[in-house]
Amino acid sequence: MKQDVIIRFDGVTKQYDGLVVLDDVSFEMEKGKFYTLLGPSGCGKTTILRLIAGFTEPTEGTIYFHGQPVNHVPANKRQVNTVFQDYALFPHLDVFENVAFGLRVKKMKEADIRDKVAEALQFVNLQGYENRRIQEMSGGQRQRVAIARAIVNEPEVLLLDEPLSALDLKLRTEMQYELRELQRRLGITFIFVTHDQEEALAMSDQIFVLNKGKIEQSGTPKDIYDEPVNRFVADFIGESNILSGRMVKDYLVEFAGKQFECVDYGFQPNEQVDIVIRPEDLEITAKDRGKLRVRVDSQLFRGVHYEICCYDENGNEWLVHSTKKAEVGEEIGLYFEAEAIHVMRVKEEDADE
Numbered sequence: 001m002k003q004d005v006i007i008r009f010d011g012v013t014k015q016y017d018g019l020v021v022l023d024d025v026s027f028e029m030e031k032g033k034f035y036t037l038l039g040p041s042g043c044g045k046t047t048i049l050r051l052i053a054g055f056t057e058p059t060e061g062t063i064y065f066h067g068q069p070v071n072h073v074p075a076n077k078r079q080v081n082t083v084f085q086d087y088a089l090f091p092h093l094d095v096f097e098n099v100a101f102g103l104r105v106k107k108m109k110e111a112d113i114r115d116k117v118a119e120a121l122q123f124v125n126l127q128g129y130e131n132r133r134i135q136e137m138s139g140g141q142r143q144r145v146a147i148a149r150a151i152v153n154e155p156e157v158l159l160l161d162e163p164l165s166a167l168d169l170k171l172r173t174e175m176q177y178e179l180r181e182l183q184r185r186l187g188i189t190f191i192f193v194t195h196d197q198e199e200a201l202a203m204s205d206q207i208f209v210l211n212k213g214k215i216e217q218s219g220t221p222k223d224i225y226d227e228p229v230n231r232f233v234a235d236f237i238g239e240s241n242i243l244s245g246r247m248v249k250d251y252l253v254e255f256a257g258k259q260f261e262c263v264d265y266g267f268q269p270n271e272q273v274d275i276v277i278r279p280e281d282l283e284i285t286a287k288d289r290g291k292l293r294v295r296v297d298s299q300l301f302r303g304v305h306y307e308i309c310c311y312d313e314n315g316n317e318w319l320v321h322s323t324k325k326a327e328v329g330e331e332i333g334l335y336f337e338a339e340a341i342h343v344m345r346v347k348e349e350d351a352d353e
């Protein structure tokens, strides 16, 4: 297990002019996996990539590659390549020369350069485009050239900083599939930065959710969606109903003025908690048959389901995704299983607010 760890951050802090942008961050990344750094703007995602690439050094803590400290190892001595948001291609060079650039810098033989560039272009499905100018390539094709240019150096780790953000939605979705497939075929570690939670859920083996320079949670997409550790993660990933509540005792929680059986335990009796219920886990039923009685405030048809916004008698808002239609103004019941309630600890800083 341990020999598969390729990158390790141990208590890494990064400050710029006294401002802490990464705060005591520790994690491990294994060989051949697809990692995503996810979080709102300014949370420190790009800073982590820059530290891995060797463009900047930690203020405190140590970064290890294969167990060796690399804080002072320069960028060109690391087996890492970066695909930037704007691709940073050379507009005056053709596709071949863009991809060949790093190999020429390394003074590789011409015949080897030809072979390696051909192989890299084949990987990204751009055979036959060697002599095209960059201006004649579409957004998605430029993206692929940028990836070919990065993988031609055979890095152990590929860093991708919001590489899909300039593409329209359709192309973006296509490229999500392509990138994931490419990562599988290459078998190298991808570290992908995005602030788009759907993209992170769709693509990753493991997601790190960042907030204000700290990792709030790391786990598989399913872990993070089903078991968010706090309000921030639940709110950031997917749509949620998040309420304040109280753990009455093991397996019994109170919120919205009522007590409900749940599957959570291990909290202090009477501990203040946050609870989350996903909109798709709420079922519409007759007003006397649900666990909660609510009034429908608005409704939107979303193709596969109706998105229904309701309020309970305590004024809490409930978002429901249902294949059944409701009437605005109607009183309905909401039913949910005990398993649909997910109880989370309140973070200290939230409790103080």
Ligand SMILES: Nc1ncnc2c1ncn2[C@@H]1O[C@H](COP(=O)(O)OP(=O)(O)OP(=O)(O)O)[C@@H](O)[C@H]1O
Pocket (backbone or CB within 6 Å): 016, 017, 021, 039, 040, 041, 042, 043, 044, 045, 046, 047, 048, 195
């Ligand atoms: N060279 C720098 N000098 C000073 N402050 C910086 C520098 N680079 C980044 N920062 C600050 O560090 C914080 C984290 O920046 P970073 O680029 O890592 O965030 P991010 O999560 O990648 O954001 P975005 O999604 O907007 O790209 C921000 O507040 C940013 O202003």
